[in-house]
Amino acid sequence: MTTVDQPGLDPALADPALADLHRGFAAEHLVPLWTEVGDLMPAHPRSQACAHLWRWNRLLELADRAGHLVPVGRGGERRALALANPGLPGRPFATPTIWAAIQYLMPHEDAPEHRHSQHAFRFVVEGHGVATVVEGDPVAMRRGDFLPQAGLNRHAHHNTADRPMAWIDGLDIPLQYALDTQFFDVGRDAISAAERVLPPRSRSEKLWGHPGLTPVGHRSQRPGSPLLAYRWEHTDAALTDQLELQRTGHPGTVEPGHALVRFTDPRTGGDALPTIRAQFHRIARGVTTAPRRETGSSVYQVFDGSGLVRVGESTWSVTRGDLFVVPSWQAVSVTSQAGASDSDSGALDLFQFGDAPVLHRLGLFRSEVDA
Amino acid sequence: MTTVDQPGLDPALADPALADLHRGFAAEHLVPLWTEVGDLMPAHPRSQACAHLWRWNRLLELADRAGHLVPVGRGGERRALALANPGLPGRPFATPTIWAAIQYLMPHEDAPEHRHSQHAFRFVVEGHGVATVVEGDPVAMRRGDFLPQAGLNRHAHHNTADRPMAWIDGLDIPLQYALDTQFFDVGRDAISAAERVLPPRSRSEKLWGHPGLTPVGHRSQRPGSPLLAYRWEHTDAALTDQLELQRTGHPGTVEPGHALVRFTDPRTGGDALPTIRAQFHRIARGVTTAPRRETGSSVYQVFDGSGLVRVGESTWSVTRGDLFVVPSWQAVSVTSQAGASDSDSGALDLFQFGDAPVLHRLGLFRSEVDA
């Protein structure tokens, strides 16, 4: 019989009675546990997904070529290029639970309205001009903004500008694919003229964008944050404040030189999306974060600065826009490295999203910091 | 036997055998339900507390006189004058569950540090210059600010200004008195020099004052909001936004011309204090709110504007600073009346606090809007 961690030769191959028994199993759609247990029940998570890095300039170039070659419309729905983890066969998934893609809209182009059970968000690493129209509420998208769009909300996109715009989409497509819970409806083919007028603040921000203040007359019942835009000015201020608290001797950062904020649903204080955690890190110049491993997977995008990233056995130098994947139970550590220019702060800003809420809700979250 | 709603003469007085029985009850510390049921178990709440109005100018005058006659120090702890509901015997309680008081500090005066299980807040209807120092974090108090201070946090007050300052304290003293859950410790007699320097933002605001953003490194575990100041600029903006949403045809207000925000704990989205709900109303010029009754009691303070208030059978004209009590199950309706000056907006701004979280947590909250 095979051992847990070193499955050897299948004994059924050698013994005729066993071979016959295994043929019986196969005929009845049965598989013996004892030949599978080491892979199915490892001592700790050993994900098929790989640590992997995608360079932003390569993504952007390909997205722009697609912008000139492939129209956007009903059926294909979105001009989005998904990160396909080299370790995951079959489907273009960044991790076993997370979909990550660059989406691209040409000047004045629309993406048609639809809705789906999958939870989604947009994150903007550069550019502006596109509005995402969620349940009729036009929401401007600008550099640094995090824009959650929870399942079953109707949404379309519209580029109001004379330039193309790219951004990152994150969804729980692989999770819902694995769980067989997908629902999808098409919506209107075109948004209205009124929805094409882009106000500086969305209606959602007018209702929900005031710190600690809940609008008593709100009607939002659906899971997922009713606040449709988390603006960069607030995120930046929160990170700056944490590092300043640390400098003046007060708690605030998660570790020395490492500020961290989570995007949360103001109705509950929990994650902004039921299945996706989104966070923003700022690592001060010269700081290296403690190697940390967690169950579940994440995707990171470099928002600003440059640095060195270690994920499991991989090490990469990264810079603005680069995306990388951290599979389950692989330790991640990041070092902020000042750039050539003396003028920048030297901080490394990282946007992160992952499946932590899924694991927390199921009681399967575990984490460790390596000594 | 008496009926439920009209207890008559005690039958024990007339019948010798019954009179003897009742003497037996008394000797054994027993009381028959049938003589009490109508009062104990009424068809609907009939509070002993009265609707009552206190005029701000009278409170302020008496507080100022106390400021010149009564020192603040250990033992008396605070120079606070409690609203004593005329209907509640024995103890100076605004309602059966809520303590409300005006507190007053003379120029450069201190109130010593202590802590207690009672949940508390400050609300500032006018003035500035005082800092409340909560667990070593100096928090400036300014007109319009709501400053929660949950149970068991050490706190002291210090007037940094050359003028006296008054504000409103709200606590759950009557509730904890009824439940016998009070704990109290004295703290330091004097705060440090560093704590006397008043920064524009408290440390709590740097950590928790960014909309929808949770500091992952926070360490706050205690019940009650970790955000120690809800600033007027945010409250005012939120109320303005709700009325603007209404004007442009979108949901936001609780009823036409009536904006309402609740002060909430950013970690949970629930009430800022476990036993006290605090809210801010803005009633547009000329609007009358629908008469609404709820189980549980509230205290209101007029923050700005003037108007007409109806509580149960009472009607009052009110203006800035006036305080009134709404007992359980008495309907309240408010009309905003423009003042003499053409320059004001005509809106009536009302700060409200009450015991709704207690009733919600116990499953005893009920409300009705009169047709």
Add this chain to the structure above:
Amino acid sequence: MTTVDQPGLDPALADPALADLHRGFAAEHLVPLWTEVGDLMPAHPRSQACAHLWRWNRLLELADRAGHLVPVGRGGERRALALANPGLPGRPFATPTIWAAIQYLMPHEDAPEHRHSQHAFRFVVEGHGVATVVEGDPVAMRRGDFLPQAGLNRHAHHNTADRPMAWIDGLDIPLQYALDTQFFDVGRDAISAAERVLPPRSRSEKLWGHPGLTPVGHRSQRPGSPLLAYRWEHTDAALTDQLELQRTGHPGTVEPGHALVRFTDPRTGGDALPTIRAQFHRIARGVTTAPRRETGSSVYQVFDGSGLVRVGESTWSVTRGDLFVVPSWQAVSVTSQAGASDSDSGALDLFQFGDAPVLHRLGLFRSEVDA
């Protein structure tokens, strides 16, 4: 100024300016905190309620006399004698939050149907024959049974036997009186003939009385346990099992020789009633429990055996049926003393009910075991 724990003479009496100021306070329904703080905000709970003991034979005798003198009917509603704590003025409350009474029905007598927001239960120390009919479901009441009856359920009682029957009622009347949340409706004056037939098990037990099994088709949404009878045979078995686990070296009891079960809502695992905790203790022969103090109050009834009870400064010998009160933050310790007969087990069985769920829900529960 007075000190926190030793309020002295009111300084207003001596100083004319202060006396005038205090007259001004009184005229405006204001009370200074500094004369009240020691009583309102003590260092730890100092309940007005007393530890007190009521003897069952005296209660029973007076209840029986009332049975012959006072009819039961609409208006008085119930023939119940409430324990009136000697320390609590005004109202017949066993503790600040708990109502406890002996109820008595003569042979074949009815108590009319009503419903109320107050949560209630029955506990039977001796006798049988009465049915409580809850929402049309007749529930037999027998020695040792705990019968919760959550707020707003219609209920009547009917004595099917040729003998009178007494039992204990527990309600949260004082709590809802303090919170002004009472609602009361009369129901039918008489129950139907079908409801007078008393089955061995109620419908609620058929749905909910199977350990760990939830009826998927149930429709119970109201707060409070849908299981209307917790039968003595189960309670007795659970207590026996805990002591047996201890004897065989396994965890199970709360301390050596002290078994304890809580009556819980099978839908949630929480207390059977939203505002009342009910528990059953078995203390083995010769065992003394560790002195324990808690915020909140309880009433105990001796179900079987005899022993010595210490509550705060009081000590009593107790026997079957005796009732005693434990006020907030007074330590309680119980010793089981074997009776004269060699045949009994020597265990002391105690039924306890109190307001712990209220304090837990409000975050105000605290407990200590004295070393």
Add this chain to the structure above:
Amino acid sequence: MTTVDQPGLDPALADPALADLHRGFAAEHLVPLWTEVGDLMPAHPRSQACAHLWRWNRLLELADRAGHLVPVGRGGERRALALANPGLPGRPFATPTIWAAIQYLMPHEDAPEHRHSQHAFRFVVEGHGVATVVEGDPVAMRRGDFLPQAGLNRHAHHNTADRPMAWIDGLDIPLQYALDTQFFDVGRDAISAAERVLPPRSRSEKLWGHPGLTPVGHRSQRPGSPLLAYRWEHTDAALTDQLELQRTGHPGTVEPGHALVRFTDPRTGGDALPTIRAQFHRIARGVTTAPRRETGSSVYQVFDGSGLVRVGESTWSVTRGDLFVVPSWQAVSVTSQAGASDSDSGALDLFQFGDAPVLHRLGLFRSEVDA
């Protein structure tokens, strides 16, 4: 571009520029959404898993042959044959989230101790004599018993009898494989002599097996029910009671002739396992249940009786021990058919387990009953 539901020929094949673009995508591990969206985001769930039936007599025969050919020991860990859904490639999973297997122990044989993060249970369709020893507590396994064994509890099995015994194992192996959350430890190679003595009730039942009664001294903190055996006598009685309530005109069943109980954690009232729902159906003679579809998947085993099962497009006649799979969003309906013998009740008893708690916790559960 392809449409949502009918992906056509890949346009990249025809157009050289597009073909070149797609080669660029592939080189960078990118995949365009527009060629995938129809499969990834269908209008409703279209599981790869098939409805499929396994015959108990075939499973039993193969398990018995394995019993004579394959030893049980460390490394292979268990003699278990997994149901491998024909529609799911690669791994032997009954559904995308659920592992189901027949396990088999020869007379007086042991399966060694281990523990794992995967949640598991045993269900016994026939036989007895095996004990599962969970954290040192020997639990007898008998026909009709449901025995949950939540993640990270150490457990071994021991056959005390002179005959082989088979039972069903259910685990969330596929879910934790998809989420990369597996942890596994080996335990002792042999259980102690004391653990080989099989008491009629486990310690867990002594603590937790009394309806509505919570042992206050319990120490169980882990997710998953602390009650390790749900005995057939209780399940049978609960189902019998539901049908009797229906016969006497009272609510209780989920639909006419269809009784249903859920195995729940007595600490919470929620599912006995955090990721697996287990239920027991009794369908009265001649009754056909309404076709019902749900997100998520289930496995059923016929416990008694015989009948006709429709799952999606499949129809099978089933009898004792047969197992079948219901994939996500396929409607299931069951008809109870009386057997040849007049003596049986004609009811069809079905044990069901599935992933509903996962979907509920993630907010992804949806169900419909076909009209």
